Amino acid sequence: KAGVTQTPRYLIKTRGQQVTLSCSPISGHRSVSWYQQTPGQGLQFLFEYFSETQRNKGNFPGRFSGRQFSNSRSEMNVSTLELGDSALYLCASSLRGFIQLETHNEQFFGPGTRLTVL
């Protein structure tokens, strides 16, 4: 079974531009979460989608948005890029939505998209 895939793996953008990152979850997984990883802030939760609905959102400005399609694939968009948006963006998928109710539910992470903003 293929793992979580993220495209592109690397991106270079300039300040003020916008960017769209894509994530394809493991087949059959319906929940997709996004995380930002930076040396200064570590790993931070961005948002989670389940059945095309955003269910959880982290403390990020409105420039960060996302969506999920009917096939569970997800995209995240960052508008008006800032230098501080340079990071590794990780996507994770899980079989169902309520992790705490599922003893075997876990999140599987993709390799990430490394975004550099110049």
Next chain:
Amino acid sequence: AQSVTQLDSHVSVSEGTPVLLRCNYSSSYSPSLFWYVQHPNKGLQLLLKYTSAATLVKGINGFEAEFKKSETSFHLTKPSAHMSDAAEYFCVVSDREAAGNKLTFGGGTRVLVKP
């Protein structure tokens, strides 16, 4: 609100010696706790998880962790380090009463294994 503190940002061990990575958590509810490992230029891999069953949890590659509610700790151990264990390790908490899959990560512990 939930939070995780990894007490050591870097740990250096010799190959064949024990590894101890310390983690303390704060959670309003009954938490699920995880350890993930990240090798350079790779995604995160789940080592083990605690979800209120046995307090001593065994994971992959010889790692184990013990949940101690009274100490709000979830330390990760391995009896004998291998060169391939060099990586960054993250302690993670998920509130079990909160809806959804929001994970809160600790700051990470980078492990160096000396030959």
